Amino acid sequence: GAGVSQTPSNKVTEKGKYVELRCDPISGHTALYWYRQSLGQGPEFLIYFQGTGAADDSGLPNDRFFAVRPEGSVSTLKIQRTERGDSAVYLCASSLGASGANVLTFGAGSRLTVL
Amino acid sequence: GNSVTQMEGPVTLSEEAFLTINCTYTATGYPSLFWYVQYPGEGLQLLLKATKADDKGSNKGFEATYRKETTSFHLEKGSVQVSDSAVYFCALSVGDTGRRALTFGSGTRLQVQP
Numbered sequence A: 001g002a003g004v005s006q007t008p009s010n011k012v013t014e015k016g017k018y019v020e021l022r023c024d025p026i027s028g029h030t031a032l033y034w035y036r037q038s039l040g041q042g043p044e045f046l047i048y049f050q051g052t053g054a055a056d057d058s059g060l061p062n063d064r065f066f067a068v069r070p071e072g073s074v075s076t077l078k079i080q081r082t083e084r085g086d087s088a089v090y091l092c093a094s095s096l097g098a099s100g101a102n103v104l105t106f107g108a109g110s111r112l113t114v115l
Numbered sequence B: 001g002n003s004v005t006q007m008e009g010p011v012t013l014s015e016e017a018f019l020t021i022n023c024t025y026t027a028t029g030y031p032s033l034f035w036y037v038q039y040p041g042e043g044l045q046l047l048l049k050a051t052k053a054d055d056k057g058s059n060k061g062f063e064a065t066y067r068k069e070t071t072s073f074h075l076e077k078g079s080v081q082v083s084d085s086a087v088y089f090c091a092l093s094v095g096d097t098g099r100r101a102l103t104f105g106s107g108t109r110l111q112v113q114p
Helices: none
Strands: A006-007 A010-013 A020-023 A030-039 A044-050 A054-056 A065-068 A075-079 A088-095 A110-114 B005-008 B013-014 B019-023 B023-026 B031-038 B045-050 B057-058 B062-065 B075-077 B086-093 B108-114
Touching: A006 A088, A010 A020, A020 A088, A030 A075, A044 A065, A044 A075, A075 B031, B005 B086, B013 B019, B019 B023, B019 B108, B023 B031, B023 B086, B031 B062, B045 B062
Parallel strands: A010 A110, B013 B108
Antiparallel strands: A006 A020, A020 A075, A030 A044, A030 A088, A044 A054, A065 A075, A088 A110, B005 B023, B019 B075, B031 B045, B031 B086, B045 B057, B057 B062, B062 B075, B086 B108
């Protein structure tokens, strides 16, 4: 597609529920990133995919968070047993590759609210 | 570790005023530096970047120079417009291959009044 697409744009859920957030990157972009942006803060890195594999998941806060990218394109961020502190905007970004010269293109984000 | 520090906002200016938003960084290795902008209701967009010391990034009248000696990458614009109202994020990345994640500052909100 023309840009990075994220769905849903807004998700309200109850504490303890399971949530999936989807990211559809720019066609041909091999690198995909997930970030989390809390209110009034800059985005914080969660996980990075190169192709189908998670090359770096050091930013995932705990084992309730998991992400997949089975075919090297669309990615899903999965959050189990959601907590109120998980409320944030989850951003996805993609780039052509992993070299230092490549620029990340961000999606508009998925706003998650845990009640 | 890597970190980015930005001046706190909001910064409120009148149209056509001069803008400076300060950004300093700490990094292991030699980072690339970026300014991203987030307009109301929109996603983060790259504004400009610089990949080595003394490089100047520029776009849409904005400029920033990579200063290794002061570990700074201050954003400047000579004459701001109302349409420049947004949140500006300074960021860095380290390494040419492998993990290319960005480390962001906390953002500076700019409000330009007509």
